[in-house]
Amino acid sequence: MKKVLSVMTAAALTLSLAGCGATGTSSSSSADSTVSSTETVSSSEAVSSAETASEDLTTVVEGKLTMSTNAAFPPYEMTTDSGDFEGIDVETAQAIADKLGLELQIDDMDFDSALLAVQQGKSDIVMAGVSVTDDRLAVMDFTDSYATGIQSVIVPENSDITSIDDLAGHLIGTQRGTTGWLYCTDDYGEDSVVAYDDGLTAVRALNNGQVDCVVIDNAPAQEFVASNPGLKILDTNYVEEDYAIGVAKGNTAMLNAVNNALKELKADGTLQAIVDKYINAD
Known part of the structure; x- marks a missing residue:
């Protein structure tokens, strides 16, 4: 057996994040922290550096940040009894969308399809506990790590x-x-x-x-x-292993915008608060 070692050095957070996905039914929904399928994100918040960086950002659907995922891995992405989405990744994506002044749209599908969606330009980002590997780096770009899995x-x-x-x-x-x-x-x-x-x-x-x-x-x-x-x-x-948000290969504008949002969410404690909401450190 090959020696098992850390894939990358962890960034600001240490948490266990699903590096996998499961077969699910494709669907689309807007999301907030409890992720209602009808809510629209307000863009009237104070302008952050992330939102400034996103002014010239082109998205798959104008005015929306489309996230492909596999909502079958509590506590990171899952569906409620009412069919809404919730979890660590979901709330993190919502916070990023807020920073960028965009509405979050979640497309739920099986894990392999979620990866392909961002590669094929059908989603802006993929968040499904995606591990950073050499094979994946060859076909998509990744933000800074936001968790260690x-x-x-x-x-x-x-x-x-x-x-x-x-x-x-x-x-x-x-x-x-x-x-x-x-x-x-x-x-x-x-x-x-x-x-x-x-x-x-x-x-x-x-x-x-x-x-x-x-x-x-x-x-x-x-x-x-x-x-x-x-x-x-x-x-x-x-x-x-380290986890990060995947974007289309060469989409530098999206990569930079999401990275800037992540940095702000780490700095102001939002990201850690989301994690603490779902995972008890004890």
């Missing part, structure tokens, strides 16, 4: 897998198209890895004895373990 391993409480070193020779469940899948197939070969459409299906397979463990991002892992008695997370992290 952790890939964790879920096992049954009575499992003989007690550390990362025990994964060899076991059947590993992952989510299709994620960095967890990439790392595991690289380390153990495709025959040892089963890819599922979403994390919940992978965890169900684990409960049914179809796989021996599941490698997935830490925050969703915590959610799954909390709702599935008899499962636990290994103490040792499988891998750490």
